[in-house]
Amino acid sequence: MSNSFLYRDGSSALHRLDPGIKLCLLAWVVCSLFVFPWQVLLVADAVLLAWSWSVQLGRFISLRLLVMAGPFALALLWIHGTLLPAADRQSFPVLSWHLNYSPTGIGYALVIASRFITLLCASLLFVVTTHPLALLRSLEEMGVPASLSYLLTSPLLLIEQFSRRSHSIRDSQQTRGMNIQGSWLTRLKSLPSLFVPLVTLALSDTGERARVLEARGFRSLTRQRHEPSAEARRRGAWRKTILAVAVLQVVIKLCL
Amino acid sequence: MPLIDVQHLTFAYRDQDVLSDVCLTLQAGEHLAILGGNSCGKTTLGHWLAGRLTRALNTSSSGTLYFDGRPWDQYSSIERAQAVQFVGQLPEQQITGLAYSVEEEIAFGVRNLGLPEPQVRQRVDHVLQACGLQDLAQVNPFNLSGGELQRLSIAAAMAMQPRLLILDEPGSNLDPASRRRLVDSLQQLQADTTLILLDVSVELAVHLARRLTVLEQGQLYHYQDVDALLKSAQSRRSLIANPAADVSLLLRDAEIVADDSRLPLTADALVQELKEASHA
Secondary structure, three states: OOOOOOOOOOOOOOHHHHHHHHHHHHHHHHOOOOOHHHHHHHHHHHHHHHHHOOOOHHHHHHHHHHHHHHHHHHHHHHHHHHOOOOOOOEEEEEEEEEEEEOHHHHHHHHHHHHHHHHHHHHHHHHHHHHHHHHHHHHHHOOOOHHHHHHHHHHHHHHHHHHHHHHHHHHHHHOOOOOOOOOHHHHHHHHHHHHHHOOOOOOOOHHHHHHHHHHHOOOOHHHHOOOOOHHHHHHHHHHHHHHHHHHHHHHHHHOOO | OOOOOEEEEEEEEEEEEEEEEEEEEEEOOOOOEEEOOOOOOOOHHHHHOOOOOOOOHHHOEEEEEOOEEHHHOOOHHHHHHHHHHEEEHHHHOOOOOOOOHHHHHHHHHHOOOOOOOHHHHHHHHHHHHHHOOOOOOOOOOOOOOOHHHHHHHHHHHHOOOOOOOEEEEEOOOOOOHHHHHHHHHHHHOOOOOOOEEEOOOOOOOHHOOOOOEEEOOOEEEEEEEHHHOOOOOOOHHHOOOOHHHHHHHHHHHHOOOOOOOOOOOHHHHHHHHHHHHHHO
16 A cells, blocks of 8 residues: 555554544544543644654644644634633733733633644544545445445545646646736636636546446445454444443533 | 347437447457447447446437347346446546555455455456556556556456456557557457457557457448458548558559458568569
8 A cells, every 4th residue: 555645654553453443533532522621632632743753644744733723723812812802801911012812712712722633633643544445445344335435435535636637737727828826816816717627527537437436346245245254343342332432421521 | 149239229419329220249259349430439339338328318219239138237236347347548537546556456346346365366466467567566546647547447457357348449548568568468368258449440459359340420330350341441431540551552452462462561561562562
């Protein structure tokens, strides 16, 4: 297996873990967002990031986390901490200027930001260490219909092709004189002419790809005729346990 | 019973006639080339033969098509996957997108047949070698060139070991060396595998097909062999792009060389024929 747009090849514990179990762990993380305080979530993020650096995934994940979550977290802190009206406003001297902020607003922003960062961090770890084909096989083992499995995994599989196609459309339009550089207004004007062919070509590809999948026996029942092995049954038990823990902690949180 | 039995098939896309009263029977193991110019309906006929146009919107206006005695719509998905593989003209549309290496792409369909892993491995290794893809086995299919993708899509279809393999212009993206390799690998097909080659030129057909037909204006014209095909006015108009054959035909028309020998298809063969004619 080789690297792709998101997936990174490796032999870490997470790479080796069954994708179905990882998916259940991701579901557990989603449930935990509403159970644990933001301090715990940020500590968990730090642990996950440290682990990712230890298996040579740190740079890849940190960069994406920074680009995707950084602006969002800063905007939350700014809007909830300083802009929105609050009763507990305090003044904090910054050089010759006073920053008016709300501790409640900042606390609220930290809760939302920590949840978002944790979700993003866990999702990135999942897609970076999970080969889409392995995920497809695992979903199949879990009894998910082939067409639904494909629907779930195809964004991961086809994102690279989509990206390449958009580059080739951009290049061919540039060679025919379209100006897609310059001011943001120029780039905005050229967006429909990039987007429309990209979508129409993607739709045309979809029909042909469906035929190819059909021809390669994608919906074949043969794959599901096998009796589950002892290993598959053990994986199934782990998945159920993780999901049960996830649901239980939410129930306990709601009852308390 | 013939493997493919097409009787009086007529088909049109809305008001545009594509196939008109097409009749064709093909026994298991036969190699047939269907030749014709661009937009003559080869791909449409290929889709019909592969059972791809069986939905309500694409019903034929008349005629029947049976594969091994049954119409395609009576075949299940898995039966059809084992029976026929169609490799289209655009190689980037022929990959499943479900694999990140050439090896996985080929193995995907074979695993879906429920074969044991050693057998899957054996088939994958065989087609990797047959199609010259060993060095690319671990490469992401999205990183392959057009010609390499073409070879991959053919390899993935061959690995399914279908009873009928339909190739639509398989040499269009290939360099001469890859074409020769393609010919070699297709000549290694199992004896009972039926091959239908859809192409615009006779180049691959002369090596691969034992029966030749030309599709023109929706109708199939059958020829006994390459000579008969190349000598016919029907094919000379649209198919001959082979300078050696072209010159040779002119020489025959002018009665400079006799019309009873095989038509030379290469410059060397043409020179040889001219030498023989001058000696005579």
